[in-house]
Amino acid sequence: MEFQLTEEQRSLQETARRYAQSRLPEIARHCEETNHAPGKELVKEFAEMGFLGINVPEQYGGLGLGNLEALLVLEEFGKVSSAVGFPVFESCVGPVRAIERFGSESLKQRVVPAVCRGEIQVAVSMSEPQAGSALTDLTTRAEMNGDAVVLNGTKRWCSGGGHADGYVVYCRLSEDAGARGIGAVYVEKDTKGVTFGRPESLMGFRGVPSSDIYFDDAAVPADNVVVPAGGFKKLMEAFDLERCGNATMALAQASGALEDVIAYVQEREQFGKHLVEFQAVQIRLAEMKMRVEAARLLIHRAACNAQHGLPSILDSSLAKCFSNEIAREVCGHAVQLMGGYGYSREYPMERRLRDAWGWGIAGGAVDIQKVNIAGALVGRRFDQRR
Numbered sequence: 001m002e003f004q005l006t007e008e009q010r011s012l013q014e015t016a017r018r019y020a021q022s023r024l025p026e027i028a029r030h031c032e033e034t035n036h037a038p039g040k041e042l043v044k045e046f047a048e049m050g051f052l053g054i055n056v057p058e059q060y061g062g063l064g065l066g067n068l069e070a071l072l073v074l075e076e077f078g079k080v081s082s083a084v085g086f087p088v089f090e091s092c093v094g095p096v097r098a099i100e101r102f103g104s105e106s107l108k109q110r111v112v113p114a115v116c117r118g119e120i121q122v123a124v125s126m127s128e129p130q131a132g133s134a135l136t137d138l139t140t141r142a143e144m145n146g147d148a149v150v151l152n153g154t155k156r157w158c159s160g161g162g163h164a165d166g167y168v169v170y171c172r173l174s175e176d177a178g179a180r181g182i183g184a185v186y187v188e189k190d191t192k193g194v195t196f197g198r199p200e201s202l203m204g205f206r207g208v209p210s211s212d213i214y215f216d217d218a219a220v221p222a223d224n225v226v227v228p229a230g231g232f233k234k235l236m237e238a239f240d241l242e243r244c245g246n247a248t249m250a251l252a253q254a255s256g257a258l259e260d261v262i263a264y265v266q267e268r269e270q271f272g273k274h275l276v277e278f279q280a281v282q283i284r285l286a287e288m289k290m291r292v293e294a295a296r297l298l299i300h301r302a303a304c305n306a307q308h309g310l311p312s313i314l315d316s317s318l319a320k321c322f323s324n325e326i327a328r329e330v331c332g333h334a335v336q337l338m339g340g341y342g343y344s345r346e347y348p349m350e351r352r353l354r355d356a357w358g359w360g361i362a363g364g365a366v367d368i369q370k371v372n373i374a375g376a377l378v379g380r381r382f383d384q385r386r
């Protein structure tokens with residue numbers, strides 16, 4: 001077992017860190033204030049710098065590095081903010097990876113290299129008004145009609161909704177009940193019959209646009225079917241990688257908060273001494289550090305166990321659940337340690353706490369991860385309906 005990053009990994013991490021810290025804080029502030037995603041030009045710049053599709057195979061326009069390398073970069077971007085990290089998240093662990101794994105060769109060539117070049121962004125649309133945790137209750141239908149597939153239904157909470165150029169839409173592709181009838185179709189934003197709800201106003205995730213999506217006889221080529229009915233298991237396997245990205249974004253809120261607060265408590269004086277001199281503050285810092293390090297180890301283990309593949313449901317659920325929970329705790333401690341400055345919107349700390357909360361709902365609530373973990377422990381899936 002080797003717990004050191006290689007020289008190349010350290011160098012990549014350092015490059016990402018320097019770029020993120022110098023280029024992105026002002027942009028992150030703007031995304032937060034306006035609730036607008038980073039501009040297209042910036043996403044192209046990410047691509048030129050080699051920060052998109054890090055773990056995507058070279059034949060599809062990626063760098064061909066491993067999952068760990070992608071997550072190292074993602075953490076550095078996520079420390080600045082979820083909004084500026086989101087394009088990296090989408091390109092390395094997002095739904096485009098399901099296309100790259102399971103789509104037809106022509107669909108892969110049409111979509112994946114364009115994402116890696118920063119030309120388009122692809123979002124995932126799974127949730128529906130009546131299908132959140134109970135995802136297999138989804139009702140959006142896709143029916144074959146000649147060489148087209150026609151979608152009807154309503155989707156909810158899509159991160160990137162109305163902003164992303166394409167959507168991997170989970171839908172019913174056969175009459176089979178439950179998971180057996182579910183597959184996924186790639187739908188471009190400007191497809192006739194696709195409309196978007198008003199931009200959601202969430203507690204956090206500002207700068208990651210979110211909206212409902214409505215499909216009203218929206219027809220796309222049959223080649224856009226990413227996985228046919230019966231492919232739900234495959235979609236969930238690809239989602240195991242997305243879970244590690246979610247865990248990393250949650251970790252980034254916590255590790256970014258810890259870095260900032262370490263500097264703060266060594267500057268701020270009360271009662272004639274720096275805050276860091278108080279033992280209660282020292283203990284709080286130690287507890288934050290323990291949680292951040294443990295979360296990072298779980299994430300890195302999940303990534304390293306599947307450097308060029310898809311992590312297991314146990315590894316990825318452990319990493320996501322733990323990181324989601326500690327991110328809320330650690331960011332809460334950081335807000336406390338910064339007092340009024342932690343609670344002020346002038347500083348990024350309260351934003352991290354709000355975003356940390358969101359990562360523990362997005363991609364499956366923490367309680368659902370615990371059900372996954374228990375299922376893996378006893379070697380079976382627990383049916384939540386019985």
Ligand SMILES: Cc1cc2nc3c(=O)[nH]c(=O)nc-3n(C[C@H](O)[C@H](O)[C@H](O)COP(=O)(O)OP(=O)(O)OC[C@H]3O[C@@H](n4cnc5c(N)ncnc54)[C@H](O)[C@@H]3O)c2cc1C
Nearest residue numbers: 124125126127132133157158159358361362363365367384
């Ligand atoms: C910031 C953010 C971003 C998101 N991005 C996307 C996206 O890009 N694409 C997309 O499709 N969706 C997205 N979602 C939706 C997300 O996947 C769902 O919100 C999530 O799966 C929970 O579904 P729900 O909101 O319907 O809650 P519900 O399913 O109603 O659950 C509410 C709560 O009930 C509890 N609960 C439910 N079932 C169980 C159970 N079986 N056991 C124990 N407890 C249970 C949990 O505590 C859960 O948090 C996003 C959500 C958020 C908050």
